[in-house]
Amino acid sequence: MKRMGLLTSGGDCGGLNAVIKGAAKMAGSMGIEMMVIPNGYAGLYNLIEMDSLTSLTPERLMQIDVTLAGSEAGHSRVKIKKIDNPDKYQRIKDGLKKFGIEGLVISGGDDTGSVIVDLAENGIPCIHVPKTMDLDLQSYSVGGDSAINRIAAFVRDLKTTGNSHNRVLVTEVFGRYAGHTAFRGGIAAEADCILLPEIPADFDVVYEHMKREFTARIRSSDVRKGTYSIVVAEGMTDAKGEAIADESAGKDSFGHVKLAGAGKYVRKQLESRMKEDPEIKEFMKDVGMFVPDVYESPEIREVNPGHLVRCGHSSAYDTVFGFEAGAAGVVLLESGTTGVTVVGVESGEISYQPTAEVIKQRHVDLSEIALYEKLGFCFGRKPEEYKPNLQAHKGHIKRHV
Amino acid sequence: MKRMGLLTSGGDCGGLNAVIKGAAKMAGSMGIEMMVIPNGYAGLYNLIEMDSLTSLTPERLMQIDVTLAGSEAGHSRVKIKKIDNPDKYQRIKDGLKKFGIEGLVISGGDDTGSVIVDLAENGIPCIHVPKTMDLDLQSYSVGGDSAINRIAAFVRDLKTTGNSHNRVLVTEVFGRYAGHTAFRGGIAAEADCILLPEIPADFDVVYEHMKREFTARIRSSDVRKGTYSIVVAEGMTDAKGEAIADESAGKDSFGHVKLAGAGKYVRKQLESRMKEDPEIKEFMKDVGMFVPDVYESPEIREVNPGHLVRCGHSSAYDTVFGFEAGAAGVVLLESGTTGVTVVGVESGEISYQPTAEVIKQRHVDLSEIALYEKLGFCFGRKPEEYKPNLQAHKGHIKRHV
Amino acid sequence: MKRMGLLTSGGDCGGLNAVIKGAAKMAGSMGIEMMVIPNGYAGLYNLIEMDSLTSLTPERLMQIDVTLAGSEAGHSRVKIKKIDNPDKYQRIKDGLKKFGIEGLVISGGDDTGSVIVDLAENGIPCIHVPKTMDLDLQSYSVGGDSAINRIAAFVRDLKTTGNSHNRVLVTEVFGRYAGHTAFRGGIAAEADCILLPEIPADFDVVYEHMKREFTARIRSSDVRKGTYSIVVAEGMTDAKGEAIADESAGKDSFGHVKLAGAGKYVRKQLESRMKEDPEIKEFMKDVGMFVPDVYESPEIREVNPGHLVRCGHSSAYDTVFGFEAGAAGVVLLESGTTGVTVVGVESGEISYQPTAEVIKQRHVDLSEIALYEKLGFCFGRKPEEYKPNLQAHKGHIKRHV
Amino acid sequence: MKRMGLLTSGGDCGGLNAVIKGAAKMAGSMGIEMMVIPNGYAGLYNLIEMDSLTSLTPERLMQIDVTLAGSEAGHSRVKIKKIDNPDKYQRIKDGLKKFGIEGLVISGGDDTGSVIVDLAENGIPCIHVPKTMDLDLQSYSVGGDSAINRIAAFVRDLKTTGNSHNRVLVTEVFGRYAGHTAFRGGIAAEADCILLPEIPADFDVVYEHMKREFTARIRSSDVRKGTYSIVVAEGMTDAKGEAIADESAGKDSFGHVKLAGAGKYVRKQLESRMKEDPEIKEFMKDVGMFVPDVYESPEIREVNPGHLVRCGHSSAYDTVFGFEAGAAGVVLLESGTTGVTVVGVESGEISYQPTAEVIKQRHVDLSEIALYEKLGFCFGRKPEEYKPNLQAHKGHIKRHV
Numbered sequence A, B, C, D: 001m002k003r004m005g006l007l008t009s010g011g012d013c014g015g016l017n018a019v020i021k022g023a024a025k026m027a028g029s030m031g032i033e034m035m036v037i038p039n040g041y042a043g044l045y046n047l048i049e050m051d052s053l054t055s056l057t058p059e060r061l062m063q064i065d066v067t068l069a070g071s072e073a074g075h076s077r078v079k080i081k082k083i084d085n086p087d088k089y090q091r092i093k094d095g096l097k098k099f100g101i102e103g104l105v106i107s108g109g110d111d112t113g114s115v116i117v118d119l120a121e122n123g124i125p126c127i128h129v130p131k132t133m134d135l136d137l138q139s140y141s142v143g144g145d146s147a148i149n150r151i152a153a154f155v156r157d158l159k160t161t162g163n164s165h166n167r168v169l170v171t172e173v174f175g176r177y178a179g180h181t182a183f184r185g186g187i188a189a190e191a192d193c194i195l196l197p198e199i200p201a202d203f204d205v206v207y208e209h210m211k212r213e214f215t216a217r218i219r220s221s222d223v224r225k226g227t228y229s230i231v232v233a234e235g236m237t238d239a240k241g242e243a244i245a246d247e248s249a250g251k252d253s254f255g256h257v258k259l260a261g262a263g264k265y266v267r268k269q270l271e272s273r274m275k276e277d278p279e280i281k282e283f284m285k286d287v288g289m290f291v292p293d294v295y296e297s298p299e300i301r302e303v304n305p306g307h308l309v310r311c312g313h314s315s316a317y318d319t320v321f322g323f324e325a326g327a328a329g330v331v332l333l334e335s336g337t338t339g340v341t342v343v344g345v346e347s348g349e350i351s352y353q354p355t356a357e358v359i360k361q362r363h364v365d366l367s368e369i370a371l372y373e374k375l376g377f378c379f380g381r382k383p384e385e386y387k388p389n390l391q392a393h394k395g396h397i398k399r400h401v
Helices: A016-029 A040-049 A088-098 A110-121 A144-165 A180-188 A203-220 A262-276 A278-286 A316-334 A366-374 B016-029 B040-049 B088-098 B110-121 B144-165 B180-188 B203-220 B262-276 B278-286 B316-334 B366-374 C016-029 C040-049 C088-098 C110-121 C144-165 C180-188 C203-220 C262-276 C278-286 C316-334 C366-374 D016-029 D040-049 D088-098 D110-121 D144-165 D180-188 D203-220 D262-276 D278-286 D316-334 D366-374
Strands: A003-008 A033-036 A103-108 A126-130 A168-173 A193-195 A228-233 A300-303 A340-346 A349-354 A389-392 B003-008 B033-036 B103-108 B126-130 B168-173 B193-195 B228-233 B300-303 B340-346 B349-354 B389-392 C003-008 C033-036 C103-108 C126-130 C168-173 C193-195 C228-233 C300-303 C340-346 C349-354 C389-392 D003-008 D033-036 D103-108 D126-130 D168-173 D193-195 D228-233 D300-303 D340-346 D349-354 D389-392
Touching: A003 A016, A003 A040, A016 A033, A016 A103, A016 A316, A016 D366, A040 A088, A040 A110, A088 A110, A103 A110, A103 A316, A110 A126, A126 A316, A144 A168, A144 A180, A144 A228, A144 A300, A144 A316, A144 D316, A168 A180, A168 A262, A180 A193, A180 A228, A180 D316, A193 A203, A203 A228, A203 A262, A203 A278, A228 A262, A262 A300, A316 A340, A316 A349, A316 D144, A316 D180, A316 D366, A366 D016, A366 D316, B003 B016, B003 B040, B016 B033, B016 B103, B016 B316, B016 C366, B040 B088, B040 B110, B088 B110, B103 B110, B103 B316, B110 B126, B126 B316, B144 B168, B144 B180, B144 B228, B144 B300, B144 B316, B144 C316, B168 B180, B168 B262, B180 B193, B180 B228, B180 C316, B193 B203, B203 B228, B203 B262, B203 B278, B228 B262, B262 B300, B316 B340, B316 B349, B316 C144, B316 C180, B316 C366, B366 C016, B366 C316, C003 C016, C003 C040, C016 C033, C016 C103, C016 C316, C040 C088, C040 C110, C088 C110, C103 C110, C103 C316, C110 C126, C126 C316, C144 C168, C144 C180, C144 C228, C144 C300, C144 C316, C168 C180, C168 C262, C180 C193, C180 C228, C193 C203, C203 C228, C203 C262, C203 C278, C228 C262, C262 C300, C316 C340, C316 C349, D003 D016, D003 D040, D016 D033, D016 D103, D016 D316, D040 D088, D040 D110, D088 D110, D103 D110, D103 D316, D110 D126, D126 D316, D144 D168, D144 D180, D144 D228, D144 D300, D144 D316, D168 D180, D168 D262, D180 D193, D180 D228, D193 D203, D203 D228, D203 D262, D203 D278, D228 D262, D262 D300, D316 D340, D316 D349
Parallel strands: A003 A033, A003 A103, A103 A126, A126 A340, A168 A228, A168 A300, A193 A228, A349 D389, A389 D349, B003 B033, B003 B103, B103 B126, B126 B340, B168 B228, B168 B300, B193 B228, B349 C389, B389 C349, C003 C033, C003 C103, C103 C126, C126 C340, C168 C228, C168 C300, C193 C228, D003 D033, D003 D103, D103 D126, D126 D340, D168 D228, D168 D300, D193 D228
Antiparallel strands: A340 A349, B340 B349, C340 C349, D340 D349
C-alpha cells in the first residue's frame, strides 16, 4: 500500500495518541503515507466531500503528545449501521478512492469493531486496534489501565472527605456491561464494596457489611473517625439482574439506553436501611455524634467523576501498548490481512484474531472475585468459597511488561 | 491556660490537618495540652457524655499527615443554633468543664463562625481559624488554594475529552454565594467561560462566545478538532439573578436549599440554542462532521466533580497557612482574646479581627473580571471596560509567600 | 505602539506561558501586534539577522498551553553584559527597528532584570514581568508557587522510602541566595529540618535534633519504623556562612560559581557524627536493627530532583498571576512607562516599581522562622524566641486570591 | 499453621503494602495469625532478642494504606549470607520458635530470593512474593509498574524545561542489570533515546540521532524551540559492555559496586562531540541562538530522580497484584509448599515456581527493541531489522487485567 487512513472511534481514553503515532511511524518506516480521517466514522462517511486530509508526516507528528489521553484524530459516536442510506458503503469507498487510501487502521471498542466487520465484508481492507476503557473486549484494549489508575486515585482521594465527616462515599464510574475498571480501580483504592454489572446486588448484604465495617472503624478510632467507600459501575444490576436506568436520560447515538443513577440508587438503598435501623441511632449516641433532630444518621454522598476517569494523561502501560498495537495494525494491514484485531505484540510476534470474535463481551472473572471476598471486600453477594488450584509452573513465564 | 480544645467544622478541605498540628504543637511548646473535640459541633454538644478525649501528644501527632486534605479531628454539619434545647450552652460549658478545657480553637467557615460569635458571647473563650474552600469570608481561609488547584487540574484534563469529541464541556463546582474558586480554577485551566454567582448569566452572550470560539477552533484545526470549556459555580444565577436550585434536592442541616443542576441548566440553555441555529448545521457540514439524523449538532457534556475538588492532598500554600493560622489561634487564645478570627500571620505579627466581621460574605471583585474579559474570557455578560489605575509603588512590597 | 516584542529569560518555571498569553491577548485587545523574540537575550541580540518573527495571533496562541510550565518563547542564559561587542545595544536597536518593534515585555529574574535596566537606559522601552522560582526578587514572581508545590510533593513522597528503610533523607533543591522555596516546600511536606542560605548551619544542632526525633519515632513505632527528612537549598551556608561549592562544577554563563553538593555535604556531616556516636549503636540494638559488621548505623540518602522542581505543570496561582502580570506589562508599556517591574495587579489597579529596586535580593524573613521553631522544625541553629506582636486589624483585608 | 511471619526486604517500591495486607487478610480468613518481622532480614536475625512482635489484626491493618508505596513492615539491605556467624540459621530458627512462627512470607527481589533458597534449605518454610522495581526476576514483581509510571511522568515533565532552553535532557534511573523500567518508562514518555544495560552504547550512533532530531525540531519550530530526551539506566554499558561505575561511590551492603554517573557519562560523551562539531555552530547561527563566547553550543543537563521513582503512591496494577500475590503466598505456605515464588494468580489458580529459578536475571527482550527502532527511537546501536511473525491466535486470550 502507498497510503492508509487512520481513524479512532467511540469513547475517548488513554493510549490513543500512541496508537496514532505508532501506526503513523510504522507506516512511515515502510514508505506508506498515513492520513488522518477526522472525527471517527462521521469523517469516514463524509470523506467524499472533504477538500483535503492531513498527512501524518514526521513534522506533523511532533504536535501529537502521546502522554495525553484522548485522540488527536478525533472521535464521534456515529455508527455506520444507523445511517439510513443504502449507498453508504459505496460512499465510503468513493471517499477512500478520492484520497487514494487503500486500507484503514481503526481503533475503537465493540461498536466500532462491529462496523469494522461490516467494512471488511464490503471489501474495505481494515484492521482493528482494540480500544475501550471498559475492557469488555476479549483482548486487552488501550484505555483500560489509564481508567483503572484514575478511578483508584479518585476513590483514594475521596477517603479524606469520608473520614472527615464519617460519611459513606459512593463513587459511580463507567462500565455498562462489564465491571473491569470498577473492580480493579476499587481494589487498588481499597474500596470496601464494589458493585458490578456481573453480580446482581443484594443490598441487605451490602448494608450488613457496611454497618459492620463502618461502625467498627469509628468505634475503634480515638477521634471517632471513619468512612466506608463503595465503587459502583454504572451498569450495576439490582437483585433482579436489571440495570439501573434513569428514565429521563434517553438513548445515545448507538441506540443504547443511557444509564444513570446507579450511585444515587445505591445511596438511597443504604440510606433507607440506615434510617430504619435502631442500632444506628445507638451507635451515633455511643460515639457522641448524635444530636436530636439535627444529626441522627450518618451521611452518604455519591460522586460521579464521569469523563474525569478517561481524560488527562495516559498511564505508561497504555502508551506503550498503544505504540505497539498501532504499529502492529499497520504491519497486518500491509500484509494483506483484513477484518482482524491486534490481540498481542511481543517477542517479535504479532498475534491477531477475527474482529467478530474479539468484540464479544468479556466479563469480570467471578473466580477472581472469590479471592477478594476472602480478603474482606464486599461484592453485593454472600461471599463464595475460594478454592484455588495450586499449580507448579514450568519454564518461561509470560509477562505483560 | 492548661488545656485547650480544638474542633473543625463545616465542609472538609485542604490545610486543616496543618491547622490542627500547628495549634497542637504551639500549645505544646507553651505547656498547654490540646484535646481533640471530635466531629465538630456534634462532639462539642455531646462532650458531657463522653468518657475520654484524645490528647494531641507529640506521639499522637505523628499519626496526622498534614499533606492530606480533610481533618483528623472530624467534622459534622451540626449547627448549634438549630438545636432545640434552651440549655445547650450550659451543656457545652459543662462538657468543657468536665474535661478541664479552658478555651477553644475552632476552624470553619461562615456558619461555623456565627457559632463562634455565640459561644464567645456565652462566655466560652474561642478563636476562629478561617477555613472554607469557597473563600467567601473576608480573610483568606485554608482550603481555597487547594480547591483552586484541583478545579484547574480537572478542567484542564477534561480538555482531552472535549478535543477528542469536539464537545463543549461544562464543569460544575462548589461555590454557593461566591465564585472565587470557579473563577480562579477556571482561569488557571484557561476555561473559555466562567459563570459565577456574582454575575447573572446572559445565555445569549455565552452562546455567541461559545459559537465563535468553538467553531473557529475546529475550522482552523487541520484535523477538525476543538473544544470549549465552561466552569460554573453551583450558585450561579440566571438572568433574573436567581440561583439554579434543583427542586428535588431539599435542604442541608444548616437550612440551606441544596443547589443542584447549575451544570445541567447551562448545558440545556446552550443545547437548545445550538439545535435551533441553522449556522451550526452548516458548520457541521463544512467541517465534515454532519451525518443526517445521527449527528447534526455538537455534543455538550456536564461533569460534576463534587467532593473531588476538596479531598486528596493539600496545596503547599494551604499547609503552610494552616500551620501558621493554627499556631496563631493558640497564641491569641492564650493571650485572653476571644471571638476573633486569625486574619494574618507574618513577620512576627499576628493580626486578628472580630469573627462577626470576618464572616461577612466576600464576593469576587468585579474589577478583576474586566481584566479577563479583555483577555477574551466570557463571564456571561457583555464585557465591561477595563481602565486600570497605574500606580507607582513605593518601598517594601508585601507578599503572601 | 503598533508592535511589541516579548521575551522570557533565565531559568524556566511555572506560569510563563500565562505571562506570554496574557501579554499577547492584552496587546491584541488594544490593537497591538505581539511578536515572540525566541530564546531570550540570544534571540534579541541576533534579531537583526533573522528573516522573520512569529506573531502571536489568536490562532497561534491556541497552540500555547498555559497549564504547562516552561516558556513557549524559549529561554537562554545569555547575559547582554557578557557580550564583548561595543555596539551591542545598537545591534539590538537595529534588530528591533528591522521588525518594527517599539517596546519589549521581558519576563525573568534578577539577572534578566539588570539587563532590563540597561536596555531602558539605552532607550529601549521595556517592562519587566517578574519571574523566578527562587522568589528572591522584592516582588512575587511567577514560578515560585509552582516550585514550592513540587518540592513539597517530592519531599512528601520520599517519606515512603524513608519509612521503609528507617533512613534519613536529604533533598537538595534550587535556591542560590534565598531559601524561600526550600523553606515553604519543606514546611508544606512537614520536613523535619530545613537548611537555608540565610542561616549558617550548625551541624551539631541538626544532629541533635535528628537523633532525638528519628530515634523517638522508631522506638515508638510498633513495627520499628521511622524517618527524618531534611530539605536543603543548594546555596546553604556552613558554620562560617560560606556556600557549599563543588570545586569541579565550574561557572555558569552569568559567571556564577555552580553550586553543587549541599545535599552530599549534609549527608556526610550527619553520617560522620552518627558513626562516632555510641548511642546510635545502642539504639540500633534496642530496636533490633543492629547486625554486626553489616548494619551498624542507619542510612542517609540524598536526592537531588534538580529541574524536576521547575518543570511539568504550573500551579493555579502562577497561571493566574502570570496572565495578570503579562497583561499588566503591556498596559504599562503602552502607557509610556519603561524600566519598571509589575509588582501587583488587583482591583483595577496595576502597581509598578523601578526594576533596579525590585531586583534587589529578598531573603527569607527570619521572624517567620522563629514561629516554625516553636512548632519543632529545625533550621540548623538554636531556636530563637518567638514573640509575635498581636495586632487588631481594622477594615478591609487584602488577599492574594 | 497457627502463626506466620511476614517480612519485606531489599529496595522499597510500590505495591508492598498490598502484599502485606493481602497476606495478613488471607491468613486471618484462614484462622492464622500474621506477625510483622520488622526491618527485613535484620529483624529476622534479631528476632530472638525482641520482646514482642506486632500482630496484623484487623484493627492494626486499618493503619496500613495500600495506596502508598514502601512497606509498613520495613526493609533493610541486610543479607544473611554476609553475616559472619556460623550459627545464624539456628539463631533465626530460635527466634521464630520463640514467637511460635511456623513459616514466612517474604517479599523481595533477587538478593532476597537467594536468602529464601537458603532459609528453605535450612528447614524454614517460606514463600517468596516477587518484588523489585527493576523487574529483573523471571516473573512480574510488585513495584515495576509503579516505577515505570513515575519515570514516564518525570521524563515527560522535564520536556517543558528542555523545550524552554533548547536543551538535551538526560534522565538517569535505577536499573542495575536490566533496563525494563528505563525502557518502558522512556517509551511511555516518548523519550528519543534509551540506553540500557542490555545494549552496549555506541555514542556515535546516539550523537547522530540526537543531532538529526534535535536540530530538525528547532529548525521546524516557528519559535525556534526543541528538546531531545534521553533515559539511561544506571547500569548502562559502554561500547566495551562495561558498566559506568563511579570510582568514589563504594559498595552497598550486598557487596555490589555502587553505580553512579551513567547520566553524567552520557552528557560528557555528547557534549564533547557537540563542541567539536562545526555543524553545530552553523546550526546555532542559522536559528539565531549563537552568541560568540557566550552561547556557542546547546546545553545538556542530566537529572537523577533517584528514589523519587520508587516512592509516593503505588500504581493500581501493583496494588492489585500485591493483594493477590500476598494472599497467594499464604495459601501456598499453608499448603506445605516451601522455597517457591508466586508467579501468577488468576481464574482460581495460583501458580508457583522454585525461587532458585525465578531469581535468575531476566533482561529486556531485544526483539521488542527492534519494533521501537522502526518507530524512530534510538537505543544506542544501529537499528536492527524488525521482522515480526504474524500469528493468528485461536481461542481464549489471556490478559493481565
